Amino acid sequence: MDRYSSLLNxxxxxxxxxxxxxxxxxxxxxxxxxxxxxxxxxVWGAQIGIHLKSNGVIYYVNGSYYPSPEISVQPKISEQEGIHSAEQHYIDNGGSPVKNAKSDLMIYTSDGKDFKLVWHIVITGEKLTDGWEYFVDANSGEIIYRLPTIRYDGPIDGSGTDSHGTTRNLHLYQSEGTYYLVDATKAMYSPPFTELNGVIATNDFGHTEGTFSLATSPSTTVSDPAYVDLSYAYSEIYDFYYDLVGRNSWDNEGMTIRTGCHFGSNYNNAFWAGGDNNIFCFGDGDGTHFGVISGAFDVCCHEFQHAVTEASAGLIYHNQQGALNEAYSDIAASVFDPDWMIGEDIYTPPIPGDALRYMDDPHRADMPATMAEFVYLPDNAEGDWGGVHINMSIPCLAFVKMVDDEPHLSREDAYRIWYRSLTTYLTNSSDFMDGRDGVLRAAEDIYGTSPDWDDIECGIKDAFAYVQLGEGCEGHGSDSVWTGDFIYYWNDDAEAYYYLNMPELDPSFEAYGYGVRFTIPSGGYNVSAVFFFIYDVWTLYDMYVGIYDTSLTAVANTTIPNDDIWYAVYGDTMSYPLLGINWNSEYSGDFYVFTWLIGDPIYDDYVSFVVDDGTGSSEERNYYLDYEGYFYPLSELYGGEEYNIVAFACVTHRESGVEESAYLLPSGELLDLSAYPSPFNSTIRLSYSIPGDGEISIKDLSGRTVKSFSSLSGDGVIEWDASDENLPSGIYFASAVSDIVPVVATRKIIFLK
Structure with missing residues (x-):
């Protein structure tokens, strides 16, 4: 520090x-x-910390100090005069007779510029509730500042029923016959109660969006379920962070935790209002899209982590930094409320079993799983500030892999690593790769001397490689472009064996029934080589290998020579069936369909065909699928009737009854529509692929068209600002039609104001 004294002033x-x-x-x-x-x-309040690694190298400096005050330290008033001034102020403000007064000289500043020599005087009154710390100007005798020294004891136990009907024990604070939803039992509490320092305070917005007041109850039995939700949840959240990582409130300095319920009218969101506000805000939901938001423990923790992130690394809320910010919140939530679903307790109350996000299977919520699927959006409000609520799923999945796969860390141990990375190594501009590097450094700090360190390090690298962030221990996640060949052969029992000639990559693969799916990082995006093969009785008939990117664009293909053509279609989420179909307009025999499912089955999945009986009339036929991975001759599906196939699709009927589909024509053209983000609160991007001429329409639940876009053809994107239409929040359906496809591609979208 001597070396940099001039720089430090x-x-x-x-x-x-x-x-x-x-x-x-x-x-x-x-x-x-x-x-x-x-x-x-x-100098009052001036303290710095210097942190050294075991080798003596400084790796972190924190705290605060001031430039050299350069003032005289000779007081103009005596110590007794200072004490008298403090005691007089104390008595004038209702203090009991003075029992004791101690004093010493100190330098005080409130802004780091104006330094004053003060008498620092601590007064103890005869009443145990009376005690104050005074700062008296040692030159003028003026009272500059005072602080209480007494630790009041007014907490009382209470209880109440939360939004889900569960009785919770609560920490309340009783004062003059009123019971406040204030928890003053934590180590951070600093009296008096009226200052609300170091407490967990539940507030009520009264359905406004700006004014709030402290929540109260006429008895120790609290009747408002939202009060109970927040009071109980944030008491548990404080303990969770304090016990797991030693954090004292969101700022780690014992800052008051303020929460507020009944924000706005039917407000479908929760948020952390930082800056000068420092309050966690929760709406009541509209009962259709969301229930009472405070009823979700994971959402409560998600918002708290936002404050932790702001107070530590301060990750800027845009692009990868903002997505990493959001990821940290879901990660913390998944440890506090230990499952991989987010918001399952409040999302779409009429539909049981669904969730807002699925950390272990992002595709179920139409979110990316790897960097190949990273969604590039504008860095503005309409683009979700670069897709912070969309791309967050990528680092989240890496965390899941650290727990579910090698090194099989507990959720708590994995979070300790991520937390140390956040609070020690990340800066406000850290991106996904910085996050990966920080996690590895933090893990080495904790486990570097463990005999299991090599396995732990390798597992963490593989977890990030799974989402295509850096190299894995076995080369997974390489940026190398694969240029090898497929080699295949059949044994005497007609069982298929597949090999890859790939000099630099050892790709992961999984078997699905009679097919094998290889996932290969290539050129900055994921491609999948999918093997399809069919049988005619017991004879191998043909085989097709197609490599498709996530937009269904064929990257490369290899076909055993014959006249048949195969197409591979991915559903929009990993829970859709993966389907291949043999297509040959001159083939006089049967068509065959081969399906298998990736992920958990969803009830009522079916494949849909649009068929033409030769008279020119078309109709859609559906066939419900099993999940075994079989071939289906169409003659069996349709009872021996002969039809020409006009189009086919992967379709999922979810429990909500919403049909989502994409149709493929014999030419290989695709009628498809995707929408993101959803839910959205202003602008949504509708990406379409329309053969021929077509249009997109937006309809509400009654079937009324609220917006349409005509004269569309080919591939394109429409940005629709729903806020311009004066529409209520709710479920809408976006549908794409084409003049050469006798079907409709539909997507459910959710608009939240």
């Missing part, structure tokens, strides 16, 4: 910083605190 660091504390932790790191003084007089 400190005259003589060796004399102005005195040792206050020197400790070592379980990692062999040393943590030293210094108090700042000026000519031997302490």
């Amino acid at each position: 400190v005259k003589n660091p060796r004399q102005e910083f005195v040792l206050a504390k020197n400790t070592s932790d379980e990692f062999g790191f040393t943590h030293i605190k210094f108090n700042q003084v000026w000519q031997g007089i302490p």
Whole structure:
């Protein structure tokens, strides 16, 4: 510090910083605190921390100090005059007779610029509830500042029923016959109660969007379920962070935790209002799209983590930094409320079993799983600030893999690693790769001396490689472009064996019934090589290998020579059936369909064909699928009738009854429509693929068309600002039609104001 004294604006660091504390932790790191003084007089509130690794290298400096005060330390009023001034103010403000007064000189500043020599006086009254700390100007005798020293004891136990009908024990605060939804039982509490310092305070917005007041109850039995939700949840959340990572409130300095329920009218969201507000806000939901938001423990923790992130790394809320910010919140939520679903307790109450997001299977919520699927959106409000609520699923899945796959860390241990990365190594501009590197550094800090470290490190690398962030231990996630060949052969029992000639990659693969799906990173996006083959009685008939990217664009293909053509179609989520169909307009025999499912089965999945009986009239026929991976001759599906296939699709009927589909023509053209983000609160992007001429229409639940876009053809994107239409929040359906396809491609979208 002597070397940088001019830069620090400190005259003589060796004399102005005195040792206050020197400790070592379980990692062999040393943590030293210094108090700042000026000519031997302490500077109030000025303390710095210096942190050294076991090899003595400084890796972190924090705290605060001030430029050398450069003031006289000779007081103009005596110590007794200072005490008299403080005691007089104390008595004038209702204090009981003074029992004791202690004093010492100190340098005080409220802004780091105006320094004053003060008498620091601590007064103890005869009443146990009376105690104050005074700062008296040592030159004028003026009272500059005072703080209470008494730790009041007014908490009382209470209870109430939450939004899900569960009785919860609560910590309340009783004052003059009123019971406040204030938890003053935590280590951070600093009295008096009226200052609400270091408490967990539940507030009520009264269905406004700006004004709130402290929540109260006439008895220890709290009747408002939202009060119970927040009071109980945030008491548990404080303990969760304190016990797991030693964090003292969201700022780690014991800052009051303020929550607020009944925000707005039927408001379908929750958020952390930082800055000068510092309050966690929760709407009541509209009962259709969302239930009472405070009723979701994971959402409560998600918002708390936002405050933790803001107070530590301060990740900027846009692009990858913002998506990493959001990911940290879901990760913390999944540890506090240990499952991989987010918002399942409040999302679409009429539809049981669904969730807002699925960390272990992002495709179920139309979110990306790997960097190949990263969604590039504008860095503005309409683009969700670069897709922060969409691309967050990528680092989330890496966290899941650390727990579910090798190294099989517990959720708590995995979070400790991510937390240390956030609070120690990340900066406000850290992106996904910085997040990966920080996690590896933090893991080494914790486990580097463990005999299992090599396995842990390898598992973490593989977890990130799974989502295409860096190299895995076995080369997974390489950016190398694959240029090898497929090699295949058949044994005497007609069982298929597949090999890949790939010099630099050892791709992961999984077997699905009679097919094999290889996932190969290539050229910055995921491609999948999918093998299809069919049988005619017991004879191998033909085989097709197609490599498709996530937009269904064929990247490469290899076909055993014959006249048949195969198409591979991906559903929009990983829970859709993966389907291949043999297509040959001159083939006089049967058509065959081969299906298998990726992910967990969803009830009532079926494949839909549009058929023409030769008279020119078309109709849609559906066939419900099993999940075994079989071939279906169409003659069996349709009872021996002969039809020409006009189009086919992967279709899923979800429990909501919503039909979502994409149709393929014999020419290989695709009628498809995708929409993101959904839910959305302003602008949604509708990406379409329309053969021929067509249009897109938006309809509400009654079937009324609220918006349409005509004269569309080919591939394109429409940005629709629903806020311009004066529409209510709700479920809508976007549908694409084509003049050469006798079917409709439909997507459910959710608009939230």
